[in-house]
Amino acid sequence: MAYATYENTVEKLKQHHISIHDIALIGFDSQRRYQPDLTLTQVEEAVVSILHKRVVQHQIWVALELDRLAEAHLLESPLQDLVEGDDSLFGVDETLGTAIAMSYDTIGVTNYGYIDKTKVGLVGELDRIGKTTDAVTTFADDIVGALAAAAASKIAHNYAKNIIAHQI
Secondary structure (H helix, E strand, O other): OOOOOHHHHHHHHHHOOOOHHHHHHHHHHHHOOOOOOOOHHHHHHHHHHHHOOHHHHHHHHHHHHHHHHHHOOOOOOOHHHHHHOOOOOOOHHHHHHHHHHHHHHHHHHHHHHHHHHHOOHHHHHHHHHHHHOOOOOOOHHHHHHHHHHHHHHHHHHHHHHHHHHHHO
16 A cells, blocks of 8 residues: 655645745745745745655645546536635635644644735645636645645744743
8 A cells, every 4th residue: 555755745746836945935935024034945944844744745645636636527516516616615625724734833824824815926826727727726726825834834933942942
């Protein structure tokens, strides 16, 4: 039985035109105002770390597979229509995104909500692609937003931990 691994997950993301760099750009943009010395490399490292979590790998695989199946018209109705149309009341895509973001407490969830609402960077691009082409990106945009939020939150947690350590 084959299990999700970091390498498999990165490959699945690439198949959906999602790169670690693009995810990190969103996380960097949301965190740099709080940490002026933050580098994009640090955020990329945080994304890589998050992608090593098995539960995150599983959530990504399920999400991207649902997009793939909907794009191939292989889901049964009404699920096909909900996923293909990215129905605003569907919410399962946001639920998977929230689950990833929750790995880093409430800051992860609030970061994810902000990214999902503002549709910055690749999140917005994927959302527009899903609305203007035959491609289905219902879950992909939420996965990207959640990973970026989790990376920004991981960076924030580490920053806070370092501040506390220096005060002791």
